[in-house]
Amino acid sequence: MFDQARINALPEQPVPPARTPQALQGIRVVDFTHFVAGPLATMTLADFGADVIKIEAPVKGEDFRYYPPMDPELPAQGAPYIWTNRNKRSIGVDLKSEAGREVVRALIETADVVVENFSTGVMERFGFDYDSCARLNPKLIYCSVSAYGRTGPHADRLGFDPIAQAESGFISMNGYADRQGVRSGAAVMDVATAMSATNAILLALMARTRDGQGQFVEVALFDTAVLMTGFGAMQHLTTGYEPQRNGNTSPDTCPSGVFQCQDMPFYINCGNDGIFVRLFEQVLERPDIAHDPVLSKRANRLQQRDYLFDIMQAEFGKHPWRHWQPRLRAAGVPSGEVRTLAQALASEEARDRQLVTRIPHPVKGWVPNVATPLRLSRTPAVVERAAPAVGADTEAVLADALGLDEERIEALRAAGAFGAPALVAQP
Secondary structure: OOOHHHHHOOOEOOOOOOOOOOOOOOOEEEEOOOOOHHHHHHHHHHHOOOEEEEEEOOOOOOHHHHOOOOOOOOOOOOHHHHHHOOOEEEEEOOOOOHHHHHHHHHHHHHOOEEEEOOOOOHHHHHOOOHHHHHHHOOOOEEEEEEOOOOOOOOOOOOOOHHHHHHHOOOHHHOOOOOOOOOOOOOOHHHHHHHHHHHHHHHHHHHHHHHHOOOEEEEEEHHHHHHHOOOOHHHHHHHHOOOOOOOOOOOOOOOOEEEEEOOOOEEEEEOOOHHHHHHHHHHHOOOHHHHOOOOOOOHHHHHOOHHHHHHHHHHHHOOOOHHHHHHHHHHOOOOEEEOOOHHHHHOOHHHHHOOOEEEEEEOOOEEEEEEOOOOOOOOOOOOOOOOOOOOOOOHHHHHHHHHOOOHHHHHHHHHOOOOOOHHHHOOO
């Protein structure tokens, strides 16, 4: 059950000025995606004005709709689904029926982009692989998101975020040295893959403006996960060094880590020698350490981490965060509270950036919304619409995208395009 009182207390989303142009206005996306990586990519396109039409199985929709928490008043609209599918339209189409495939083929003919992240071979079985779609629409950008790519010996493998974290080496780099590596709690590989897919689609659209040609675009979860190991990959390739688990400290920067003041933990990162000097001279009032000929050099400090941490922890423990925070900020030392997710979402920074708001919902009145991090001054994100119910826009899409009248829609319904009539009639 959603906590509606909590949701209703959130601020309303800011509304852009009237007649604001949309960056992707006029772009139509046929969206076959499900779970996280694909839907987040298409949601970004929708956030900036693309008409994203989500193709779903009638009644049930995609499996991610059922991830908790669920609200009994919102069948098939769990919070994770709401997070990944705002600003889209949903049509319920039975791809196992010829009438349903006919509808989808007609939509693809009108589309600029198709995005799918089914298991390898599924789109071919339905007749919606790239070659088939390109014959329908040669200018089409077709983005395929997979675990290990669509060709080669691993194309058949299923993959989810934690598997990509494990196989890319990412898990081996995270956690503490005296125990097994740990995965990131957040689905960082899914989110990064979504960002990569969005970038790839936009690049292909830009190329099409020059030559008018569509193309096949591929993004793999594993490829993205290897990128997400950061510069550790290049350190290994150049020297053979295997990154070690360092907990909250850094193998390359010192001092960097979590410290405890009187009332809370906080993080400091001294990314260069100048920051180190300002920390010890202006914040901790230890000029002897700041200008020590050995400790003032980054490489030397890595060997003296325990010594420096002991000094810092003893000093920071003398006062609360309200004492240290303004001093650290004034000295230009990167630092911040170690927050829970609840604290972060309610923070002054989140409020100032208008990251957490509420948007209208046809059943609940309001649902929460986490804003896009992309800020464009001239073509900002559209006014957010809540993620749709399964098939909520079927008739509207058929009418305005394909120009079908009620008689033709009824004929398609009778032919099973939208599922068995008995199923469609259920609430």
